[in-house]
Amino acid sequence: MSLKYKRVLLKLSGESLMGKQGFGISPDKLHHYADEIKGLVDLGVEVAVVIGGGNIFRGLQAESSGIERVQGDYMGMLATVINGMALQSVLEEKGLYTRLISAIEMKAIAEPYIRRRCIRHLEKGRVLIFSSGTGSPYFTTDSAAALRASEINAEVILKGTRVDGVYSADPEKDPTATKFDTISFAKVISEGLAVMDMTAFTLCRENNVPIIVFDIIEKGNLTRIVQGERIGTLVAG
Secondary structure, eight states, X not given: XXXXXXXXXXXXXXXXXXXXXXXXXXXXXXXXXXXXXXXXHHTTOEEEEEEOOTTTOOGGXXXXXXXXXHHHXXXXXXXXXXXXXXXXHHHHXXXXXXXXXXXXXXXXXXXXXXXXXXXXXXXXXXXXXXXXXXXXXXXXXXXXXXXXXXXXXXXXXEEEESSSSEESSOTTTOTTOOEESEEOHHHHHHHTOOSSOHHHHHHHHHTTOOEEEEESSSTTHXXXXXXXXXXXXXXXX
16 A cells, blocks of 8 residues: 655644543543554554643643743643653553653653654654653744654654644634645745744744644544545645
C-alpha cells in the first residue's frame, strides 16, 4: 500500500483528552487516540506526537491565580508529561513500542531530547511522545510541534482538532463560515486565521513543513490522510 506520508508529527491539544469532562483525562478519548496512532504504525508510518497540557494546567492562565508567568509555563510543561505518560501507557498496552521524550530532564520518567537518537527510534518503529514543550517558557506546544517536526524531518504536521479543517471564521459560532480545502501560509497570515500561534506558524513556513488541520474525532481520519485522501485543510506553499 502506497503512503503519501511516511514520517508524521501528530499535534494533539491537552483539552482534546478531556472529552466531556471539565478537566483531566477521559479514558475513552485516550483509547481513541491510541487506536488512531496504532492504525498509522500498522501501516508502517513513523509517528511522533506532541501533546498539550491544557486539560490539567494552562500556563497562560496562571497569572490570574497569582502565579508568575514563567512558573506557570513550567507547571504547564509538567502537565504535558503527565499526558504523555498516560498516552505511552495505553499505546504500550496495545502492543506498540514507545519512547517518552522530555525537553526537561526527568531521568526516572523520560529520555532527554537528543535529535539523532529520536530519529533512530522512529526508524525502528517506535512512537515518540514529545513532552515538556520546548523546555522554555513563553513557547506553546504548537511551537514545540513545529520545532520538533522540523528537527526530525517530518513530512507533515497533522493537527487534530474538533473541527474538520480551517474555516473563514469559527464554524461553531458563525454558520456562514466557509471551509478551505487548501490554503497558503501567506493567506492564513493576511486573513488572521487561527491555525497555530505565530511562532509555530513561522517555523513551519520557513522550513517548508505543511500542516493538515483535521477532525481527530472521526475514526480512521489519520490513516486516510497518510494514504493520500483529501481530509481537512492543507496549509502549505
